[in-house]
Amino acid sequence: xxxxxxxxxxxxxxxxxxxGIDKVHRDQALEMLRNFVNELYSEQxxxxxxxKSPEPMINMAKQALQEHINGKSQVM
Numbered sequence: 564x565x566x567x568x569x570x571x572x573x574x575x576x577x578x579x580x581x582x583g584i585d586k587v588h589r590d591q592a593l594e595m596l597r598n599f600v601n602e603l604y605s606e607q608x609x610x611x612x613x614x615k616s617p618e619p620m621i622n623m624a625k626q627a628l629q630e631h632i633n634g635k636s637q638v639m
Contacts, residue, residue, distance in 0.1 A: 577596075581593070
């Protein structure tokens with residue numbers, strides 16, 4: 564038998580909000596929420612990687628700045 568995890572008050576509020584709108588908008592809101600949470604996870608992963616070893620990112624930033632100073636960068 565599977566155990567059910569109880570929801571936090573914040574999660575219950577989110578469910579109540581979603582249940583209060585029509586299905587089309589609820590699906591859109593859920594897709595937006597999924598994208599937002601994926602961005603948060605990605606940002607957390609970057610923060611963890613940078614906190615463990617910031618040197619590679621610092622070196623890439625220095626290289627990019629030097630290339631820009633040398634006129635090798637392009638407007639995007």
